Amino acid sequence: MKGYGPLDAMQYPRFSGIRTFMRLPYVQDLTGVDFAIIGVPFDTGATYRVGARFGPEGIRSASVLLRPYNQSQEVAVFDRLSGVDYGDFAVVPGYLPESHARITEQMTPVLAAGVTPIVLGGDHSITLPELRAINRRFGAVGLIQFDSHGDVWHGYFGGKDTHGTPFRRAVEEGLLDMRRSSQVGLRGSVYSAADIQASRDLGFQVFTADQVRRAGLDAVIAAVKARAGNGPCFLTFDIDFVDPTFAPATGTPEVGGFNSWESLALVRGLKGINFVAFDLVELSPPYDNPGATTSLLAANLVYEFISLLALGRP
Numbered sequence: 001m002k003g004y005g006p007l008d009a010m011q012y013p014r015f016s017g018i019r020t021f022m023r024l025p026y027v028q029d030l031t032g033v034d035f036a037i038i039g040v041p042f043d044t045g046a047t048y049r050v051g052a053r054f055g056p057e058g059i060r061s062a063s064v065l066l067r068p069y070n071q072s073q074e075v076a077v078f079d080r081l082s083g084v085d086y087g088d089f090a091v092v093p094g095y096l097p098e099s100h101a102r103i104t105e106q107m108t109p110v111l112a113a114g115v116t117p118i119v120l121g122g123d124h125s126i127t128l129p130e131l132r133a134i135n136r137r138f139g140a141v142g143l144i145q146f147d148s149h150g151d152v153w154h155g156y157f158g159g160k161d162t163h164g165t166p167f168r169r170a171v172e173e174g175l176l177d178m179r180r181s182s183q184v185g186l187r188g189s190v191y192s193a194a195d196i197q198a199s200r201d202l203g204f205q206v207f208t209a210d211q212v213r214r215a216g217l218d219a220v221i222a223a224v225k226a227r228a229g230n231g232p233c234f235l236t237f238d239i240d241f242v243d244p245t246f247a248p249a250t251g252t253p254e255v256g257g258f259n260s261w262e263s264l265a266l267v268r269g270l271k272g273i274n275f276v277a278f279d280l281v282e283l284s285p286p287y288d289n290p291g292a293t294t295s296l297l298a299a300n301l302v303y304e305f306i307s308l309l310a311l312g313r314p
Contacts, residue, residue: 003032003082006068014064020085021120021302022063027084030113034081035309037302038110038119039088040103043284044096045125045163047156049251051284055298056088056120058249058285062292063299070307072268077306080313086110086117096161100129107133111277118305120298121281123251124151127236128166131175134277138232141276142180143167144224146266147238148187148209148254150199163251163282171202178203180231182224184266185209185241188254209256217262221269232276235305237267239283239298247297249288260297267304271311278305 007023020026021037030036039056046052068078077083089106091099107130110117119130124147134141145151145167152168155161160169167183170176183199187209190196199206205227212220240250243257258266280302288294 003034003078004084005078005082009067019057019060019064021060022066024083024085026087028086030110030115032082033084033113033115035083035116035118035306036086036110037083038086038117040091040119040122040126041088042091042093042099042121042126043123043251044094044099045123045161046251047162047164049284049287051286052121052123052251052282053093054285055122055281055283058283058288058292058295059120059280059298059302060085062295063302065296066299066303070303072264073271073307073311075307075310077310080310081306083306096125100125100161103129104132108136111137116275116309117277118302119277119279120302121279121283124163124236124238124281125161125166126281127279128161128169130277130279131170131234132173134234135175138276140174140177142228142231142233143170143176144181144228144233144235144270144273145183145238146185146236146241146263147183148185148240148257149238149252150183150186150196150206152198152202153195168202177231180228180233181205182207182227184220184224185212185258187256209258217265217269221266225270225273228273230274233273235270235275235278237280237301239280239294242297247294249284249286249294250282251284252282263297264300264304267301267308271308273308275308
């Protein structure tokens with residue numbers, strides 16, 4: 001039986017219809033579904049510019065231009081996968097602990113159904129409750145994180161949970177297999193040398209932006225894949241990994257980042273890894289340019305996540 005796929009653009013123009021990701025059907029019955037796009041419109045964890053609560057909407061709107069054949073990866077995505085837009089998880093704006101608990105509880109049945117969740121954020125604090133749900137099903141997973149920040153600070157103003165702390169909490173809670181985890185792209189000014197060293201001390205393989213430039217994309221991809229091994233992995237992509245010239249719409253922009261092609265190439269290079277979940281976070285459409293460049297790139301990165309899943313299917 002043919003699974004779920006996007007509307008035919010030859011029958012329904014791309015500018016028409018309700019805005020789901022890639023014009024997939026809005027479905028919450030997960031029977032016969034391989035992956036589900038899920039919005040988490042939450043930005044109470046942000047410490048500088050907010051607006052990531054509008055990220056899922058922005059990504060969905062920009063995704064109408066996506067087509068079902070990925071020519072770079074040479075894969076017809078929906079010949080191999082059945083995918084839906086699951087809608088948004090319910091959150092409580094202004095209340096972080098309550099929202100995190102809801103995210104974990106709503107993610108749990110998606111994973112139990114054998115569906116791969118692809119989450120549209122939302123600030124980076126949402127990855128922690130996602131990982132809690134993933135841990136219930138898979139145990140500790142390898143993490144591959146593309147980000148300009150390590151997000152391993154102890155806390156802010158006495159609080160333990162913001163978008164700058166999720167991966168320290170994840171390590172403390174035993175949610176990550178540190179032998180298989182990597183952070184790529186860290187850059188920008190910090191408070192002290194200890195900030196970058198903190199990720200290494202926790203057990204991450206770390207490639208700063210400068211190190212990626214010196215080593216080259218292929219070498220970094222090879223090192224990340226070698227460390228990930230064959231076990232279950234989670235891919236998290238903070239859009240501030242990309243230089244603000246190409247992705248201005250984010251809460252904490254850092255100069256000296258990567259361009260659109262480099263970002264796509266790094267994700268494409270991860271084929272063969274056993275990904276059990278993905279998210280893309282920190283897109284804040286109120287700061288985008290009139291052409292919605294950041295939202296368009298974010299939608300294409302999510303498309304590459306889906307393509308990685310398709311490449312893993314016969």
